[in-house]
Amino acid sequence: MTGEEMHALVRRLYPLCRSITGDGLRRTLEIIGESAPLRLTEVPTGTKVLDWTIPREWNIRDASIKDPSGARVVDFQESNLHVVGYSVPVHATLTLDELRGHLHTLPDQPHLVPYRTSYYAETWGFCLSQDTLDTMGEGPYEVRIDATLADGHLTYGEHVVPGESAQEVLISCHVCHPSLANDNLAGVAVAVALARRLAELPERRYTYRFVFAPGTIGAITWLARNRERTGLISHGLTLACAGDPGRLTYKRSRRGDAEIDQVLAYVLKDRPHTLLDFAPYGYDERQYGSPGFNLPVGSLTRSTYGSYPEYHTSGDDPDLVRPEAMEDTLETLWAAVQVLEGNRRYQNLSPYGEPQLGARGLYGSLGGRSDTKEAQLAMLWVLNLSDTEHSLLDIARRSTMPFAALADAARSLQNAGLLKEWIS
Secondary structure: OOHHHHHHHHHHHOOOOOOOOOHHHHHHHHHHHHHOOOEEEEEEOOOEEOOEEOOOEEEEEEEEEEOOOOOEEEEOOOOHHHEOEOOOOEEEEEOHHHHHHHEEOOOOOOOOOEOOEOOOOOOOOEEOOHHHHHOOOOOOEEEEEEEEEEOOEEEEEEEEEOOOOOOEEEEEEEOOOOOOHHHHHHHHHHHHHHHHHHHOOOOOOOEEEEEEEOOOHHHHHHHHHOHHHHHHEEEEEEEOOOOOOOOEEEEOOOOOOOHHHHHHHHHHOOOOEEEEOOOOOOOOHHHHOOOOOOOOEEEEEOOOOOOOOOOOEOOOOOOOOOHHHHHHHHHHHHHHHHHHHHOOEEEEOOOOOOOOOHHHOHHHHOOOOOOHHHHHHHHHHHHHHOEEEEEHHHHHHHHOOOHHHHHHHHHHHHHOOOEEEOOO
């Protein structure tokens, strides 16, 4: 998928009113499934998932605040951000003073509408710009939220790209926010593009599992239902805020020195980026990295949550998301995949002195290229450090040579019988 194709997916998903449950979430997963077929799981209201319980399902049809003339001052049909997520049904006539406790604005950003939700406390409310609130008289106002809160299901989707090994790379995206293009739709679009590119690889070492689930409760539900198989997850990333113009940011896993942490630090070193240590706040890396699971799952974003002015506001629209930024995020992920796929440890089978490479035709096997000298040096580095203690990534960092050149060298040396892969 090109940046423009990813951006088109963001635009298509943007109008849907998503939440942690409901028809908007299901429709979102249905659209994702057109490009990356999903296996859907529905978990009923009341189901215990670790320390949490699946809540009732929320669906909304319409909502508005009408002034005395009947004009819609606040209109859900114009933006689904106008209603506090999980608002209970209401139909009342109130003065502005009576209504104020249910209104949410951003006085410091008066032209923007905030995103607010209340999943686990039954209440209701509206979000509007401070500019709109400043124009409102005393009323009375007809207030209506046509919504249902009833027993139903929480839904999440999984897309699996199989590999030679049962060991998995987990890519997790939250799909619960309504019209927020960067947080979370850009991450969803990049994940879909990555899944499609992976499917085109003729061979894959790892199995890649993409989880599209509501934030927090969705990841917790997935963990609860997959508790016995989490040991298959060798590497993982949560992906969000993938399309804004900010620099790339990687937050390390709870382990801090997991292979995925080393890989991302390596592939980001030549790109503008920020590296952050793990903290138990943010996206669902904190669920995967909770102490009982302690999975090697980091977080890749561009700007981090809360760090850009449009975050959780109506300003986080498709115009904020840049096709070229999503392409850059995708290419970074692809570089990480290539390192993960190729990162192995080897044993030098001729460790006493330097083996005669020319006699084996190894120099010639890499000849005719402008980087012949680099290729020869790569073979020497791989031979010298293939002591079962150093991975190719270790060698790349120590030698400062390109990982791809070292991987090519290792393949040639293995084919010549000078190396064997070390399986600990």
